[in-house]
Amino acid sequence: MDQVLELEIPARAEFVALVRLVVSSVASTRRVLADERIDDIKLAVSEACTNAIEAHDAVDREEHVVVRLIEGDDRLEISIDDRGTGFDPETLPEHPPVTDPERLNFERGLGIPLIRTLVDEVEFDSNDTGTSVKLTIFCGRAKVDELTDF
16 A cells, blocks of 8 residues: 655745655655665755746745655655646757756756656646646665554
């Protein structure tokens, strides 16, 4: 059976660190993951949370951003839900590869391509009432004698 942990945070940048801390704690104690993968997850979650906060700022909404960690037998899923205006991820502009010096000319719009490289799967469900980003990392459960529920 999947385990679910849900956080509701105010749509403010100072709460991104709290989400990173919770996600890294779950990933490091309850999953079989290398430290580098945990760092990747923290960065991907930071980018997704920052995008969610910016979506709320753009429409001046005071609602919370909802973060869910879902533990399956072979994966950790993290969803970040906002109540912004939504977007179509297929219409994002193309950026040069990271090895191209022209990439340095882009100050914004790199978060979603970065997220895509850091996690095993990413899904976007977006409409005019908000966006849900689901990050999936394939990994096993930690072998702990008495792994407790959340």
